Amino acid sequence: MxxxxxxxxxxxxxxxxxxxxxxxxxxxxxxxxxxxxxxxxxxxxxxxxxxxxxxxxxxxxxxxPPIANVGKFICVGLNYADHAAESGMDVPDEPVLFMKATSSIVGPNDAVVLPPDSEKSDWEVELGVIIGKEAKYVSEEDAMDYVAGFCLINDLSERTYQLEKGGQWCKGKGCDTFAPMGPFMATADEVKEPNNLHIWLEVNGEIKQNGNTNTMVFTVPFLVHYISQFMSLQPGDVISTGTPPGVGLGMTPPQYLKEGDEMRLGIEGLGEQVQKVERYKK
Known part of the structure; x- marks a missing residue:
């Protein structure tokens, strides 16, 4: 469904x-x-x-957004080896986790609004996992029993806030409108191989990201298992599983979003999103 x-x-x-x-x-x-x-x-x-x-x-x-009142929005950083390389970071030995503010969630085709002083806002197409029942200390073998379904996510990031202002990544990840979700949630039975899906994003008609979830460092079942060792996952929680290479940060020179840009992105079997980029006016 x-x-x-x-x-x-x-x-x-x-x-x-x-x-x-x-x-x-x-x-x-x-x-x-x-x-x-x-x-x-x-x-x-x-x-x-x-x-x-x-x-x-x-x-x-x-x-x-396909889910209302999301409780936790948990993101996985550097989960594609080639994306870690383009970011100048090592492939992690264990998943890098951070939270994204739930107030950043918007619909799949809603406008993305850059903060007033943003100069380095970036795109990240990601596979989202939606939890269907409480998962606490679950095994990797049983992990998929706790997954309700999957959706498309654009995990936008303001790189100045994320990387140049100290502290944790949440400052660059939680801006309002920085988490378009949808257009729908496909139930788990419809997505037979979540770790083998074509995933892509373009800006102004130019392909920037073009990959496959089969290059994830840590698979969906492992991530659900792993995260449940540190916190219980509740029904309606969302895990965003990382992005393939092709983000603006990794380009030479770096490319970032500006007012008037249009992003289009999709994942095989999970539909597409289109967002116009605006700038917040004080």
């Missing part, structure tokens, strides 16, 4: 994409796709639901 949320900000509704690619409105069955949805066995309820009779959304609508 492909679960989708749609509607204007603060008025989003849950839906599903049917076999004809149409959005079906499920708001009469479910309040939203959030922690409570997963805890109440919502995925199984949708599977049993004859949603072919649910209303079709024919008019153009804003596509929202």
């Amino acid at each position: 492909k679960l989708i949320r749609f509607g204007e900000k603060n008025d989003e509704r849950p839906g599903v994409i049917d076999s004809n690619g149409k959005i079906r409105d499920l708001s009469s069955y479910f309040q939203d796709y959030d922690k409570a949805f997963f805890l109440s066995d919502g995925l199984e309820k949708i599977k049993r639901l004859n949603y072919k009779s649910a209303p079709v959304i024919d008019e153009p609508v804003r596509i929202a």
Whole structure:
């Protein structure tokens, strides 16, 4: 299944994409796709639901992030060896983890708004993992039992904030609008090989990133297992699994986003995003 949320900000509704690619409105069955949805066995309820009779959304609508009220947004740094190299950093012996502010989450086609003084904002296409039930000290072998599904994420980064202002990476990762998610969550049964998906991003029509999740240093099952040793993963939590090479930081000379740019990105089986770049006006 492909679960989708749609509607204007603060008025989003849950839906599903049917076999004809149409959005079906499920708001009469479910309040939203959030922690409570997963805890109440919502995925199984949708599977049993004859949603072919649910209303079709024919008019153009804003596509929202596929999950509401994300509890934790956990990111994995340097998880592609070639991206670590272009960043001038060593491939880590263990996953590098950091948090991204949940207030950075926006819809897949919402505008990306650069901070007023941003000079080094960068793109990062990533595979997102959505947790479906509490995972605490789980084994790598059992890890996929805790995954509800997958989605596309653009993990934007302000490199000055991230790398030149001391402390942890969260300063450069948590800016408002720096985490477009969606357009939908594909349930785990639809993504047979999460570690073998084409992943790409272009800026102004020029391909910048063009890779495959099979070059990840640490696989999805290992990451779920690993992170669960340090914190419990709750339903609706999101793990962003790292980016392939081709970010602006790694180019010679470096290239960064500017007002008026357009990003387009996608992952095999998980749809596409398009974002216009704006600058915050004080």
